[in-house]
Amino acid sequence: MIIEDDPSIADLLDLYLREGGFRPLQAASGMRGLELVEQHQPALVVLDIGLPDIDGFEVCRRIRARSSVPVLFLTARDGEIDRVLGLELGADDYVVKPFSPRELVARVKAILRRGQPPAPAAATTLSVGEMVDVDVARREARVRGVAIPLATKEFDLLAHFARNQGLALSRQQLLDAVWGADWYGDDRTVDVHVRQLRKKLGDDLPLATVWGVGYRLG
Numbered sequence: 027m028i029i030e031d032d033p034s035i036a037d038l039l040d041l042y043l044r045e046g047g048f049r050p051l052q053a054a055s056g057m058r059g060l061e062l063v064e065q066h067q068p069a070l071v072v073l074d075i076g077l078p079d080i081d082g083f084e085v086c087r088r089i090r091a092r093s094s095v096p097v098l099f100l101t102a103r104d105g106e107i108d109r110v111l112g113l114e115l116g117a118d119d120y121v122v123k124p125f126s127p128r129e130l131v132a133r134v135k136a137i138l139r140r141g142q143p144p145a146p147a148a149a150t151t152l153s154v155g156e157m158v159d160v161d162v163a164r165r166e167a168r169v170r171g172v173a174i175p176l177a178t179k180e181f182d183l184l185a186h187f188a189r190n191q192g193l194a195l196s197r198q199q200l201l202d203a204v205w206g207a208d209w210y211g212d213d214r215t216v217d218v219h220v221r222q223l224r225k226k227l228g229d230d231l232p233l234a235t236v237w238g239v240g241y242r243l244g
């Protein structure tokens with residue numbers, strides 16, 4: 027996102043950022059910039075300080091009130107640099123006009139690289155009903171926050187139920203999914219494990235018996 031009222035600078039930046047693989051948006055005023063930031067959630071904001079309505083400092087303050095998107099200031103004068111550095115606006119970097127567009131793109135890339143948050147962990151905890159959580163990563167079932175020890179197959183069965191909540195699953199489907207398609211055995215095995223789950227997790231486990239089919243969680 028480029029917030030800059032000087033069209034020649036904005037277009038130049040636009041051009042170089044596109045060459046750098048970005049798809050920039052432009053705003054020529056602070057308020058328009060805030061609007062677009064809100065609407066488009068850009069990866070980074072290049073922010074001029076001298077803008078026709080509210081200045082870049084105020085824009086930054088308002089962005090910061092609701093977002094941690096990186097902000098790179100374009101400053102024109104030494105006095106502005108002091109303010110960028112002194113106001114603790116949460117700016118990530120600044121460049122002084124006149125600047126080399128190439129360098130600006132390099133700075134943008136550097137900020138995005140270092141600012142990359144760790145990949146969000148895949149949702150590893152599945153909620154079952156009101157009280158039961160199945161934490162697949164820790165292989166832990168919790169009832170009201172208290173971990174309940176389960177045997178391996180009991181946990182696998184519960185996790186499979188949790189991933190398929192609302193579906194009526196036959197004993198054969200459960201056997202295939204949890205014990206493996208090449209497991210030969212009595213499908214009463216499923217009943218035994220379900221009974222154990224019910225015993226261990228109690229009435230908080232919304233696991234229903236679907237007559238003639240098998241079981242359904244949730």
Ligand code: CA
Nearest residue numbers: 031074076077
């Ligand atoms: Ca300006």
